[in-house]
Each structure stands twice: as C-alpha cells, then as structure tokens.
Amino acid sequence: MLKIENLSATVADKPILKGLSLTINAGEIHAIMGPNGAGKSTLGYTLGGRPGYDVTGGSVEFDGQDLLALEPHERAAAGLFLGFQYPVEIPGVSFVQFLREAANAQRKVRGEAPLSGGEFLKLAKEQAALLRMDMDMLKRPVNVGFSGGEKKRAEMVQMGILNPKLAILDETDSGLDIDALRICGEGINSIMRKPDKAVLLITHYQRLLDYVQPDFVHVLAGGRIVKTGGPELALQLEEQGYEAVAA
C-alpha cells in the first residue's frame, strides 16, 4: 500500500530525513518510535504534503500512485489520513460543516455522489459514539476550546468519518489520560484494523501499543530506520532506551 524508498527531506534547508525506506502492506499496523529530533513528525508531514517540508530525494508510492506528485487534498482523496500531533483550531468553522465539505470534496474526486446532510449526520453520530464524543461537540468550532484529549478524540472521529485506506497518526497518544488513551486505541482498532487498511503510528511510548498491537516496530534515528522488529522491540525500547537498542 505504501512504499517509501530512500526518502530524504529538508525543513528550512536542514536535512531531516536521510534515506528512509519503509514498506507497509494492506492489513498491517506499523509503529515508528524514536528519540526527539529523529524525524518522526517530519516523516508524517512530508507524507501529508505540508508546505515547507521539501523532498530532496527518493520516492513514495501510495496505492500505485506517486504520492509526492499529489497536493495535500489529493493525497486525502486518494485515501491518506494524517492525524495531527497538535490539531489546529479554526475559529468560526464548525466541525460538522468542515467535515461534511471535506468528505464530499473527497467523494467528488473519487466520482462518488455527495453525502446529503442527513446521511452525513448519521455517519458523524456513529463515529462520534465510537469515540464517546458528544455530538454537540462537533457542532462547535473546529478544536476551539477542546482539551488536548478531546482534540485527539476528535481526530479519530474525523478518521472514522473520512474512512481512509492509510492513517498516519502522529503522537496520537500525547496529551491523553488513561481513559482517553484506551478510547482512542479502541477507535483506531475498530476503524482501521481491516484487511484493506493500514496504519502508521508515530509514537514515543509503548503505552498506545498496549491497545493497538503493531505488526512491526521500527526505530527511527538520524532520519533513517535503524532497526525493525515485532511488538517485542517496543518493549525492549521501553526498558533499555533508544540509545542501547538502536546503537
């Protein structure tokens, strides 16, 4: 589904990713762990197409397409979802309006009929319930006044509504208390753990992986994947630290 080959990227002319390769197949959940500054968030933003994250080498193929040739909104329509570490507040725009427009913009690109107001609300209610989020919160302006945990749950609701093929979740576990962590973890499983979907979890800690069991764990250091293993690698990292394991 996703094939990253030898990817290099710079932020403000500073090289961050230095020849990163990673292949994710449908049905798989991968976790990328690594110390601060290793390039974890840069990987997420580069795959999402954020301006300012410049690809200087390598290739990324997503579902048979050249991902790097697509604009951010085209990547979304192709089935990529980027869960933000710091979801952005958009005053004056309600979640409901934003998500309905976003869902229908994606559907339009894929040649599907737009969702009616009723169809959209039904879908939004289902997904909000899954993440134990009150529908009233989705009538409020996007992320405005939300706590850290509410923002992350709202990200998962968005993922459920937009129903992507591949979710790249950047530190979804940061800022979550224990209950919210479990709810988000269960949300990821029920939305994304399917034979035709895949997940790339970017995280510092083992704790999210207690709920979302990865098939593969990678250690990112110095802009490259330096070690790959199964779920046991995350436990080893937690015990021994990055330096000992990745050295």
Added chain:
Amino acid sequence: MTAQLLSTRPLPTRREEDFRYADLTALAGVWPVAVETIAVAAGESGALSVVNVGDTPVVRELVITLAAGAKFALHVLNAGSAYGRIAVRAELGEGAEFTLGAAQLGGGGQVLELITNVSHAAPDAVSRQVVRSVVGGQATANYLGKVHVAPGANGTDGSQSVRAMLLDRTATANARPELEIHADDVKCAHGCAVGELDRNGLFYLQSRGLTPPEAKRLMLQAFIAEAFTGAADEAALQDAALKVLGDLL
C-alpha cells in the same frame, strides 16, 4: 430617507483626512454625491443594508441621526469591482444604539473604503462597529473610523472591532480606528488587526480533502461572519458575500 446634492462642495483632495487613501480619479467621475439623511425618531428602530457588488464606482454619504432611545442597524457589503466608498456619520442622542457591521471584499485593483464618524452627543448611547475586510490582488481596503464622545456624554459605550485579511502580499489594508473622548465616565474599546490566513489552518483543512480555494473560503467565511451577525437579512448578506468570495479565490 431624503437626498440632497452638495453641488457646492469642491472635489476633495488627499489633504483631507477622510480622503487620504481614496481613489480620487474614480471619485471625480461621480462627484458631487448626494448626501442621504436618515432620522430615527425617539424610541424608534431602523435598519439599512447597503450591498455594493456591481462593477461601477459607488460613493455614498449617509448621515444618520438617532434621537433619544432610538436604534439603528447598518450593514454594509462593500464588494464591487470598482471604487466603493461608503461614508457614514452617525449622531447619537441619549441612550441611542447604533450598530454597524461591514464586510469589504476585493481582489482586483479597486479601492474599497468605509469611513465612519460616530458622535456620542448625549449620555448613555451605545455604538458597535464590526468591520472585516478581505483583499487580494492589488486591491485596497480602508477603514477610517472616528468615535467622538462629547463633553457630558457620560455612560457612553463604544466599540470598534476592525480586522483585515490579506490574500496576497500585493494587497493593502489601511485601518485607523480613532477615539476622541471628552467625557469621564465612558467605556470605549477598539481593536485592529491586519493579517494573513493561518497557514497551519489551511494545511489542516487541505489534509482532510478540501482544495486550497475551498479551505480558504471556509476560513474567510468564518472571518466575515461576525460582520453580519444579527442583521435582519443576515442570510442574504452572507450568501452575497460568499458569492463574491468564491470569485475572489
């Protein structure tokens, strides 16, 4: 409403503060302009929506007099593709309430401007001004707004909220909210900001599937919404503004 020609008044020059950023060439073509006067009797209410979305220069001068306890709501969509100038003088009697909500939208090379002079002549009057401008291309949006509180007009409550959004670095916004206070017991606030669309917000919206114009329209729609809040014809004003925004992006 009555109209009269001020044919004796010579064409203004840039030396006059209120015409400092005006498009004098376009102004010459329509000068002199009729002054429109509106008088609201004591305790009465009135409202007017000015919608300028045409392609010829529009210059209007409104003088609104509010007697004691009178209320008036003025809403302005100044979004024509040629010079658009709306000048408003409001004189507030005791306990009167004046509301102005305005949006100026332009993306060509036009000058759009709103000039207000609100005079709190007597105690306890309230004035609220909300002005939102969105300009791209070579367009210019101006707001020159004066709030004058006369001696003895205690209990005055006046506010000016002025914000402008530049879609391109080549566009210009001039904003000058002014307070002139000659009474002691007053509450006056003004805020003014000129900015650009939040890039983080734009990327966030695009990452969910909205095209760049759709993402911008959604953010700008929210930005100007406040200008029309509470208008009797709020939905119609919003729709007209959205149509112009759609063409701008």
